[in-house]
Amino acid sequence: MQNVVLGIDLGTSSVKIVMLNKQGELVGQCTQSYPLIEVKDNFVEQDPGVWVEQTIRGIEMLLQQVTDVIVEGISFSGQMHGLVMLSEQLQPLRNAILWNDTRTTSQCRLIKDTLGEKLYSITKNDALEGFTLPKLLWVKEHEPNIYEQLHMFVLPKDYLRFKLTGELCIEPSDAAGTLLFDMDNQSWSKEICASFNIPQTVCPPLVTSDQLVGYLLPKYKELFSQNSEISVYAGGADNACGALGAGIVNPRSALVSIGTSGVVLTPSDTARYVGNFIHSFSYLEKFSNYIMGVTLAAGESLRWYKSTFAPNLDFDNLLHEIEGIPIGSNGLLYTPYLFGERTPYGDANIRASFIGIKNTHHRSHFTRAIVEGITFSLKQCFDLLKEQNNQIEQIVCIGGAVKNEIWLQIVADIFGMPVSKLTNEQGPALGAAMIAGIGVGWFESYEQAVSICVETSRTLLPNMNNHQQYTKYFECYKLIYSETVSINDMLKNIVNEV
Known part of the structure; x- marks a missing residue:
């Protein structure tokens, strides 16, 4: 019996789950795919429910492959920028609009015209079609009946984590890709929200990446056949987690x-x-x-x-x-x-x-x-x-x-x-598992996690x-x-x- 943590990477075309032990060794992995919904040119969406279904299926398959383990913690990585809109009952109001959806050119112009130089000073980024705020404004303009029901938005990995724990939150590496985040103050920007009449309450609570945000819900904990609680940590955006895993x-x-x-x-x-x-x-x-x-x-x-x-x-x-x-x-x-x-x-x-x-x-x-x-x-x-x-x-x-x-x-x-x-080379999924390892106390720092978990196999010279x-x-x-x-x-x- 060995203790392990799971890293779950919710990608664009599949969810990848890896199992990591305290020695930094990968002892198992599983991938489950899901489709894009391309309703027309430049429109790219996904059904958030499928993310949950395929993640659970992947966990079940991984636990069939690797037995005699105790899972101490889980953390997440995920595709950035995607908009998941939740109702007051915390149900998705529509399909998620993904990072590679480019329908929002006019909304990007509106953001630049409205904020001017403040956009760059607050967010440190340009307004691009892939980001979350333009998507939110597109729904506000084209699907007002849906927008009016908005209680809170989250990003893809945060929706998946919510479904597994019942806890809603987001961490800065994903929040920074929304165009609603004040990079200097590491908080939601009151000024940007006010500029577009967006209630700040629709922005999820902010936590740190290795923060304990909850525990696996009982119906999902049953998958693991263990008595101890399974701690869940916030995780990070796929690019940040991929960098850590490398x-x-x-x-x-x-x-x-x-x-x-x-x-x-x-x-x-x-x-x-x-x-x-x-x-x-x-x-x-x-x-x-x-x-x-x-x-x-x-x-x-x-x-x-x-x-x-x-x-x-x-x-x-x-x-x-x-x-x-x-x-x-x-x-x-x-x-x-x-x-x-x-x-x-x-x-x-x-x-x-x-x-x-x-x-x-x-x-x-x-x-x-x-x-x-x-x-x-x-x-x-x-x-x-x-x-x-x-x-x-x-x-x-x-x-x-x-x-x-x-x-x-x-x-x-x-x-x-x-x-x-x-x-x-397990990319963001490994990075997510390393965050879980930091969360449960295996590693004292990100640098120590890298020294234990990451190894170069070959270097090619130009x-x-x-x-x-x-x-x-x-x-x-x-x-x-x-x-x-x-x-x-x-x-x-x-x-x-x-």
Whole structure:
């Protein structure tokens, strides 16, 4: 019999649950998927009830796989920004509107026009379609009957935690992504709420990430067949938890995460507005911060490409084809703007492009162009972070790229820096489990948790000859946005006329 904690990561396409022991070893894991609800172009939603159902199913499966354990604590990570609206009876009023939903361009304009420079001084962020406040204002305008019933909003992981414990709360790493949060004072902004006639009471109570917020409800505790209570801790946003799970706890290191979206993140000494659609968010420790750039369709670009053009190939075989393709895919470039783009453009209208197609290109060239385009987009984010933090010496990569050595080497070559992969690459779920470990008293600090739970398995060095070639392609890549932005605006207008 061994004591363990659980980390639950509520992602965009699936919930992942990991089991961690006191020695920092993962003793079990389970993943359960769920669908997106794409009601029309730019609208992306999910049913919050499905999150709960699949999480419980995942816990049941994990406990069948790993027996003779006592679960001391549970904590959570989750997709950021998503809006879950609750009635007075604490029932969802509609489907959750997700981070990659971009219907709220006009609401973002309203926020900027109303708040002006105060937006940046209070939130340290730009108004972007993915954030929570624009979604709230969209519902207020387009679904007033639903908005009028709003008692409180929460973010995805906080809804899941509420259903398992009966306790409603949010912590700063997720609150910072709502555009309703005062970063300097680590509190809800009275000024922003008042500017849009939003009662501050609809904002959930604030707690810290490793704070004990409750215990598992009896009907769910029964799953574990143990007498002792199961403590539940607040947790954090997926990017913050992913950074913790990768050992990113000081400004000398940066995270490159390639999931559905792509993220480049580094800790920051202060909360400050950076510009260029770089986000400034709260980290997991009180008064700690990080800055982050985002590519909206990173792994999603490869998933879309495979399902559309190579549905019968698995990802391993698809990526194996790119090994013999030269750098730059023989003059073929891809921009991963399937949903628009976050950093550095903040443009919901821009769309993806293949540039340079010729009759000598085959599927393998397009596959490599997809991989290189995703990585170029992340390099744009990294260069902007490096301007703010020139201490970065180490890159840790998690997500899709680490599963393929060719792609990981492409990251090292395009960035021109050593790139490390981890022995146990479990991302946000591991970070959530580490928070639970801190909560139950296993680890004295986030740094100690990292020293025990996180291990580098390999570091790939860049081929500087390849880096020089990639630099030339990267300069071409950066021109594509400005050369296609007006075309995409025209195309959107034509489509909207039909």
